[in-house]
Amino acid sequence: MPLIDNETKGVFVIAVTPFTETMQVDDASIDSMVDFYFEKGADGLTILGMMGEAPKLTQSEAIHVTRRTIGRAGPKPVIVGVSAPGLAAISELTKAAMDLGAAGVMVAPPSSLRTDDQILAYYQNVVAMIGSEVPVVLQDFPLVTNVVISSATLGRIVETLPSVVMLKHEDWPGLGKISDVRAAEAEGRRRLSILCGNGGLFLPEEMQRGADGAMTGFAFPEMMADVVRHSAAGAFEKAQDIFDAYLPLVRYEQQPGIGLAVRKYVLAKRGAIASANQRSPGAALTHQAVAEVERLLARQERRLADLSR
Numbered sequence: 001m002p003l004i005d006n007e008t009k010g011v012f013v014i015a016v017t018p019f020t021e022t023m024q025v026d027d028a029s030i031d032s033m034v035d036f037y038f039e040k041g042a043d044g045l046t047i048l049g050m051m052g053e054a055p056k057l058t059q060s061e062a063i064h065v066t067r068r069t070i071g072r073a074g075p076k077p078v079i080v081g082v083s084a085p086g087l088a089a090i091s092e093l094t095k096a097a098m099d100l101g102a103a104g105v106m107v108a109p110p111s112s113l114r115t116d117d118q119i120l121a122y123y124q125n126v127v128a129m130i131g132s133e134v135p136v137v138l139q140d141f142p143l144v145t146n147v148v149i150s151s152a153t154l155g156r157i158v159e160t161l162p163s164v165v166m167l168k169h170e171d172w173p174g175l176g177k178i179s180d181v182r183a184a185e186a187e188g189r190r191r192l193s194i195l196c197g198n199g200g201l202f203l204p205e206e207m208q209r210g211a212d213g214a215m216t217g218f219a220f221p222e223m224m225a226d227v228v229r230h231s232a233a234g235a236f237e238k239a240q241d242i243f244d245a246y247l248p249l250v251r252y253e254q255q256p257g258i259g260l261a262v263r264k265y266v267l268a269k270r271g272a273i274a275s276a277n278q279r280s281p282g283a284a285l286t287h288q289a290v291a292e293v294e295r296l297l298a299r300q301e302r303r304l305a306d307l308s309r
Contacts, residue, residue, distance in 0.1 A: 001070065002077055004104040004135045006165045008193040009232070010043030011224045012079060014217035016264055017052045017065060018273040025061055027068055029273040034072040036272035041225030043213070045073060046106060046137075046168075048081035050144060051217045051260055056279040059089065063096045070101045077103030079137055085110060087129045094130040104135035106168060109147040116153040123157050123164065132163045137215075140177075141170035141197065151180035158192055168215050169206065170197035178209040199253050200224055204240050207231035218253065219266035220246055245303035249296045261285045262293060269297075 015037065018029035037045060047069050048054040048062055057065065070078050080097035082090045082105045094105050107126055113119050127136065138157065142148045149157075154177070157164055171177050178194060185191050195215035196206040203214055204227060214224040223246045230239035253262045261283055264276035278284070285293070 001073075001075060001101040001103055004044075004077060004079060004137070004166055004193070006191045006193050008044075008077075008166060008195075009212040009228075011041060011213050011221060011228055012044040012046050012077075012195055012215045013037045013042045013221050013224075014049045014051050014197070014215060015045050015047045015069065016217060016260070016267060016273065017048075017054075017057065018264075019275065019277040019279060021275065021277065023277065023279055025057075025065060025068075026274060029275070030065065030068045031072050032274075033267070033272045034069055036267075036270070037221055038073075038076060040221040042076075042221045043225075044077040044079065044103065045069065046079040046081065046215055049106065049139075049217075050081075050108075050141070051263065052081065053260070053279055053282070054081055054083070059093065062093060063100075066097050066102065067100050079104050079106055081106045081108075081139075082130075083108040083110075083139070087125060090126060091129040094134060098134055104137060104165070105130070106137035106139050108139035108141060108145055109149070111146045113147045116150065116156070119147065119149055119153055120156050120160065123161055127161050127163055132161075134163060135166070136161070136164045137166040137168050137195075138164050139168040139170065140174075141168070143170070143172055151177050151184075154181070155184055155189065158189060162190070164192075166193040166195060168197055169194050169211065172198055172202075175202065175205055175209050178206060178211055182210040199259070200227075200243075200246075200250055201254060203227050204231065204236065204243050207239065208236060217263055218246075218250060219263050219270065219272075220249075241307060245300060245307060249293070249300055252293065252296055258283050258285060258289065262289075265290065265293060266297070 018026040197216040
């Protein structure tokens with residue numbers, strides 16, 4: 001399986017972790033989910049992210065999910081989230097993932113980091129533990145981690161650690177950071193691949209700022225694939241028209257606490273996974289919320305039909 005690098009582009013879907021009715025990892029649904037994501041236009045997958053319920057898995061379960069997903073993905077690249085409170089756990093899961101054929105690993109900073117020097121030192125320690133040959137995705141998600149990585153600090157990391165090849169951009173507001181990165185590259189700094197999260201909420205603007213694609217788990221990967229493809233071709237109005245058809249559901253999914261429930265509900269409805277089950281703690285959708293999602297799906301279908309005419 002190829003490794004990611006600083007030229008990696010496209011859509012890497014953040015995969016959910018499917019569970020059975022008894023809350024065991026659902027192997028059959030991993031298979032159907034992987035097939036679904038690639039059939040809908042994904043270029044790669046990222047597993048064991050925050051929306052993949054990674055903190056609810058044991059280390060052995062995380063390795064099992066990694067093995068199953070990579071085995072099903074075939075030649076397609078799979079990035080494995082290895083974020084953990086301690087470096088030893090990160091190192092152990094990284095070794096297992098890379099031995100299984102992962103394309104790289106994703107690491108978010110722990111919430112204890114407060115200063116720019118601490119952030120840089122943390123990633124230096126991560127690379128020292130896992131080895132400089134392992135491609136690293138830096139997950140920049142201050143809304144969840146409470147760690148603010150400035151453009152200047154990100155630049156220091158890029159300049160100091162060549163194995164950090166990709167930024168998972170989830171700063172909000174953070175469009176300026178994409179512009180800062182590309183401006184620094186125009187001045188001679190090495191290139192950084194930028195894939196964007198936040199449920200795809202700002203994907204058209206992110207692509208116009210110079211992002212390389214999306215890394216998020218919206219349950220319609222085909223939307224992200226189309227927006228990225230048209231944007232890369234310079235057809236920004238076409239990309240925006242497609243995005244606008246999906247925007248109400250993208251927006252609805254942003255609700256804190258039920259976003260994963262919405263995502264899993266839609267994936268189950270689309271046949272990607274057998275059940276929308278989450279491990280505790282996790283909120284289920286109320287009947288009223290389900291009705292709202294169904295209404296949005298119906299409206300989305302009509303908007304897409306209008307676009308195809």
